[in-house]
Amino acid sequence: MSKDQQQADKGRLHQLQQDFMAYLLQGEPGPALADRLKRQIRDQGGISLDTRIGIYANAYRVRLTEVLETDHPNLALYLGDDLWNTLTSAFIQARPSQFRSLRDFGDALPDFLRQHPQFNQDPILADIAAFERRLLNAFDAPEQPRAAFEQLQGLAPALWPGCRLRFHPSVQLFKCHSNAVESWQALKQGQAPAAADYSAQRAWLLWRGESRLTEFISLAPYQLALLEGFLAGEDFATQCAAMLAYVDADQAPVTVLQSLQAWFSMGLIARLDPGRQG
Numbered sequence: 001m002s003k004d005q006q007q008a009d010k011g012r013l014h015q016l017q018q019d020f021m022a023y024l025l026q027g028e029p030g031p032a033l034a035d036r037l038k039r040q041i042r043d044q045g046g047i048s049l050d051t052r053i054g055i056y057a058n059a060y061r062v063r064l065t066e067v068l069e070t071d072h073p074n075l076a077l078y079l080g081d082d083l084w085n086t087l088t089s090a091f092i093q094a095r096p097s098q099f100r101s102l103r104d105f106g107d108a109l110p111d112f113l114r115q116h117p118q119f120n121q122d123p124i125l126a127d128i129a130a131f132e133r134r135l136l137n138a139f140d141a142p143e144q145p146r147a148a149f150e151q152l153q154g155l156a157p158a159l160w161p162g163c164r165l166r167f168h169p170s171v172q173l174f175k176c177h178s179n180a181v182e183s184w185q186a187l188k189q190g191q192a193p194a195a196a197d198y199s200a201q202r203a204w205l206l207w208r209g210e211s212r213l214t215e216f217i218s219l220a221p222y223q224l225a226l227l228e229g230f231l232a233g234e235d236f237a238t239q240c241a242a243m244l245a246y247v248d249a250d251q252a253p254v255t256v257l258q259s260l261q262a263w264f265s266m267g268l269i270a271r272l273d274p275g276r277q278g
Contacts, residue, residue, distance in 0.1 A: 064092050067102045071136060072109065074187040075128045090116065103140070107133065124196040127180030131204075134172045138206045139214045141170035146210065147271050149264035155274055161237035162275015165230045165260075170208035171268055173227060174216075177201050181216070210267045222246035226259055235275060 065088045069076050076084045095108050110133060113119045113126035120126070146168060155163060174181070181204055183193035203219040205227065219227065222243060229239045236256065243252040263269055 061089075061092055064088075064102075064105060068106050068109070071106045072129055072132045074184045075125065075132060077187045078128060078183060078193065079125070087113075087116075087119065090118075103136075109133070122196060123198065124178040124180050124183065127176040127178045128184055130176070131174055131180055131184055134174045134206050135214050135216075138170040138172050138208050141168070141208060144168055144270045146267045147264065147269045149261055151272055152260060152264070155272070159274040161235065163236045164233055164273040164275075165263075165269055166271045166273060167231060167268055168207060168270045170206075170214075171231070172206040173219075173224070173231070174204045174206060175201060175224075181218075207266065207268055215266075222255065223259065226256065 068088050068091070069084075079087060091109060091112050095112060106129075110126045110130040113129055114123070152163070177198050177200070179194060179197040179202070181202065183196075186193040203221075203224040204216050205219055205223075206214065206216040208214050222245075225242055225246070226239055229242055234242075240252045240256050243255050247255050260269075
């Protein structure tokens with residue numbers, strides 16, 4: 001076989017692959033695409049072309065629907081079968097997979113829910129979806145060694161003010177203005193969730209513990225401020241000053257130290273970056 005013929009065969013194969021994927025993504029091929037497919041794919045075993053490629057198209061959508069339900073089981077429960085089917089069909093149509101791994105397929109689901117006119121009237125839906133994505137991210141984060149509280153205790157006093165924390169990759173913060181997490185917890189326990197409540201901002205900390213179980217806890221405002229500061233790279237002295245908005249001056253260092261001790265015991269801290277001795 002000549003090199004030109006090999007190149008021509010590769011070109012035809014590539015075109016067939018592109019046409020077949022276009023059909024899977026579009027569902028209903030236009031006239032030009034349908035004509036090319038009919039010229040490249042034969043009827044076989046008494047099964048027509050339309051039936052054969054329709055089987056593949058249906059299987060493709062079923063697989064993507066299964067992926068979404070695996071990643072978002074409690075969102076599916078919250079919506080119920082009919083609305084869940086409506087959501088997944090609309091999402092697959094609007095956001096066809098562009099990823100090599102199906103793990104990333106649902107990343108755009110929270111934004112889709114915020115934008116879609118049938119679902120954006122209930123912001124709790126996007127919040128539940130976003131929380132479930134955070135759980136996935138925490139579970140899938142790479143493993144790293146975790147620091148012990150004794151390492152902090154062993155620092156020279158002069159190094160404490162400039163000390164910064166580096167967190168385990170699984171650590172995630174989640175903020176929303178709904179009772180999405182409480183609803184998620186109710187569904188997880190087989191209970192009916194309360195009505196959507198948008199009365200206040202809520203904050204949550206998620207991480208994967210040393211037992212490799214994903215965990216989460218709610219955060220008080222001062223805890224959120226403390227975590228956000230340290231995650232942004234602020235040092236111990238700066239974070240003690242930030243606590244003055246929540247506690248008395250003599251309590252600020254104690255509040256920070258107690259929080260740090262808890263974080264170390266929870267396995268949140270990967271390492272310390274001590275400040276320089278002045």
